[in-house]
Amino acid sequence: MQCLISITFVLIVSIICFFFSNHIDYRITALILLMTVSVTAMLFDIIPILITAILSGLILNFFFIQPLFTFHITNTEDILLFFMYLIIALVSAVLTYKIREAENKARDKEEKEKTIQLYDTLLNSLSHELRTPIATIIGAIDTLKENKNKLSENNQTELLEEIDKASIRLNRQVENLLNMSRLETGTLKTKQDWCDLNELIYAVIEKIAVVKNEHTIDFVTDEQLPLFKLDTGLIEEIIRNLVLNAIQYTPKKSVIKIVATHQSENCIITISDTGHGFPENEIEFVFDKFYRLPNTKTGGSGLGLSIVKGFVEAHNGSILLKNNTNSGACFTITIPTEASYLNYLKNE
Structure with missing residues (x-):
């Protein structure tokens, strides 16, 4: 019954939008359909919500994005808009459902009140974090479409770079949300294998090069470093989150230094910067979920450092923060x- 009601609701809204399609831009239609998905997420269970989100995306593609009445999209910007819509619709639907589910449980148990507050904080933070890159992407796409023949090649490249940065930012928020869910539900299991830490760190630096924001990332390969048995996916997330956090909260032209060493039976990774550091009385709270330093610039959901700590502890490790001298x-x-030099590893 819920599936039928939710599908009917989406169809009615879509018919109304299609009737006025000559007067309403298809991007506005996308926002209306997204609002429809959010309303169903406030009323129904998870399956009808997901059906509504996927169906609304298909309707947007078939009836409103050129060429009409086909699922084929020829315009690159429209392809990007379509996939961004699907991601936002699914994340918004699931997140809204999770918040509603937490609120229902909190009515029966007082201890759930804190959970509700945390999810509200997450929703408020992510609403900003999702809107900002989406607005950047849509604005850049509009400029490219309307002034394509007037823009120089450099200006077009700059707009494409803005789209790239916004997409990376959006992807980071979605990944943080999924990673936090894995940590909270206890489903995170490490898959350890031999890892070349030098190559891994270089790979991370390459992936975030587009958002370096005039920062310098200093990393010198240690050829004497052994191979370590680690979960490469989690270690990559740890380093990436710490470097991106430093880029976001330190002044431009700051230097971010990464050092990897081997001491006794431990793999040691240090990531330092030349920014302003942390207030001493706030250091003990920085790894708390949703925590953000007072009077910091907007941006960020307060999940990055708590995820870093969770991934480090999944390796039975520890993380320490201190200000430089x-x-x-x-x-x-x-x-x-475990650590093994290449010659030893070949003989195993």
Whole structure:
């Protein structure tokens, strides 16, 4: 019954939008359909919500994005808009459902009140974090479409870079949300294998090069570093979150230094910067979920550092934050693990 009602609701809204399609831009239609998905997420169970989100995306494609009455999209910007819509619709639907589910449980148990507050904080933060990159993408696409022949090649490249940065930011928020869900539900299991830490760190630096924001990332390969038995996916997320956090909260032209060493039975990774550091009285709270330093610039959901801590602890390791003597902050990650130099590993 819920599926039938939710599908009917989406169809009615879509018919109304199609009737006025000559007067309403298809991007406005996308926002109306997204609002429809959010309303169903406030009323129904998860299956009808997901059906509504996927159906609304298909309707947007078939009836409103050129060429009409086909699922084929020829325009690159429209392809990007379509996939961004699906991601936002699904994330918004699931997140709204989770918040509603938490609120229902909290009515029976007082201890759930804190959970509701945390999810509300997450929703408010992500609403900003999702809207900002989406607005950037749509604005850049509009400019490219309306002034394509007037823009220089450099201006077009700059707009494409803005779209790239916004997409990375949006993807980071979705990944953080999924990673936090894995940590909270206890489904996170490490899959450890031999890892070349030098290559892994270089790969992370390459992936975030587009958002370096005039920062310098200093990393020197240690050819004497052994292979470590680690979960490469989690270690990559740890380093990426710490570097992106430093890029976001330190002044332009700051230096971010990454050092990987081997001490006893431990893999040691330090990530330091030349920014302003952390207030001493706030250091003990920075790894708390949803925590953000007072008077910091907007942006971020307060999940990055708590995810870092969770991934480090999944390796039975520890992470320590302290301010440098001169300026900036330093994160030190210590993970007990097996180590093997290449010659030994080949003989195993």
